[in-house]
Amino acid sequence: MSKHIEVRPEIYTKIRDFMKKLGADDFIKCFNCGTCTVACPIAEVLGIVPFSRKIIRYIMLGLEEDLVNSKEILLCLHCGECSEYCPKGANPAETMHALKTYIIQNYLLKR
Numbered sequence: 001m002s003k004h005i006e007v008r009p010e011i012y013t014k015i016r017d018f019m020k021k022l023g024a025d026d027f028i029k030c031f032n033c034g035t036c037t038v039a040c041p042i043a044e045v046l047g048i049v050p051f052s053r054k055i056i057r058y059i060m061l062g063l064e065e066d067l068v069n070s071k072e073i074l075l076c077l078h079c080g081e082c083s084e085y086c087p088k089g090a091n092p093a094e095t096m097h098a099l100k101t102y103i104i105q106n107y108l109l110k111r
């Protein structure tokens, strides 16, 4: 059975505004090609196939709970390989870095 997804535009706007303040809102250029996944060393080693494309989809759909529960964001090495090969200049490495800050500020520090 497929998972029911509730799209949350207000959450997208909240996260996008946070990312913009950090200068990390290039992810809006993403067109979901998956090149970042091929370039990412942890996607290959850990078998996390859609990373980091999947994480950007979570932002676009406002799936905050999925973002917070994504261990991939905390595992990101910030090596920059994904950004190097992204054909749209969407800078997924910077997205991961800013998202880590978002999660730490909004969730981990409040527990």
Ligand code: SF4
Pocket (backbone or CB within 6 Å): 029, 030, 031, 032, 033, 034, 035, 036, 037, 052, 053, 056, 085, 086, 087, 088, 089, 090, 091, 092
């Ligand atoms: S390579 Fe760039 S455009 Fe393609 S899915 Fe990744 S972030 Fe999006």
Ligand code: SF4
Pocket (backbone or CB within 6 Å): 039, 040, 041, 042, 043, 051, 052, 075, 076, 077, 078, 079, 080, 081, 082, 083, 092, 093, 096
């Ligand atoms: S910066 Fe993070 S998401 Fe991008 S290739 Fe490196 S480990 Fe993967």
